[in-house]
Amino acid sequence: MEENLDNKTRDALFEYCLRIGDDLLVLGHRLSEWCGHAPILEEDIALANIALDCIGQAEAYLKLAGEIEGAGRDEDALAYFRDEYEFKNIQLVEQPNGDFAVTIARQFLYDAYAVNFFDDLSKCAYKPLADIASKSLVETKYHLRHSSQWTLRLGDGTEESHDRIQNAVDKLWMFTGELFFMNDLDKFLVEKGYAPDIESIRTKWNKIVKDTFARATLNMPSDETYMATGAREGRHSEQLGHMLSEMQITARSHPGAKW
């Protein structure tokens, strides 16, 4: 790890890596809850694969976060021994799986953001982060293919599948504002060339979502939808605590256990 990061940069990069890693860890855990419950065997395998991709990516970002922090915390310490308010993921990814349409809508809204985010991040000037992002990008392109194809099929399928995914989109829309959260930390990192400009990502996200919804015969929710905020600063929906209690209990009950 580079030793010559000044304090401000170190703190900013640590937090930035947590945001990315926590999004992936929480989403990966949610997807893993489908294991053995998906509507068909092939889809069970597909969702489990995507869950593994997300958790694998989370591991890389959290490991880097731990190295940047330099306080002796590794990726497991960060994943299993932080509490809810210390998690920096957005609320979209912590929302429960619901039915298959909710899971697909949640995934699509995230994937359409993630491909553009990782594409830009892989060109950033902080090489350790750019390297991980290049790997994420390859996997995420496939995730988007999977989730957008399902969005099309559910939206343009039967009346019931259409209603279910439209309801899912309407319900989740209030959590999409946080995808484009930006505060002083982002501005600082963007200036250094260490983080992508989120506004250009928003434009690309909008286009993907709009085009896909048009083909899927889905309505874009209103621009005036109330948007949830606060999760990047540790204020989460009630859902995250329940999820973490399950995700963390084994590691906390048997600290340092090996298997």
Add this chain to the structure above:
Amino acid sequence: MSEDSTHVDSNGDTEWPLWEVFVQEKLGKPHEHAGSIHAPDAELALQNARDVYGRRGSVTSMWVVQSDAISATTPSDSGPFFEPSEDKIYRHPNFYKVPRGVKNL
């Protein structure tokens, strides 16, 4: 899913149609049968095939074809249909010397 993807096969199975998956592990090599999966259409068949058969080894290309589209011999064909074989040694190109170093003949 749209109604036309509801499919009843000869066993009365109403699941999605069955697809056979062929995987090529290296450019220039043949696509080999890897197994089968269920899927409602070709694009999702490729995705499912990728997840089930494509994620461990190296894969350069994949084909899927709906199993119904394959014509196959039946076990009872095995006698007359495949008969011209072992006892007609003149049909076997065993009398040529293969040049050294040739692997894929």
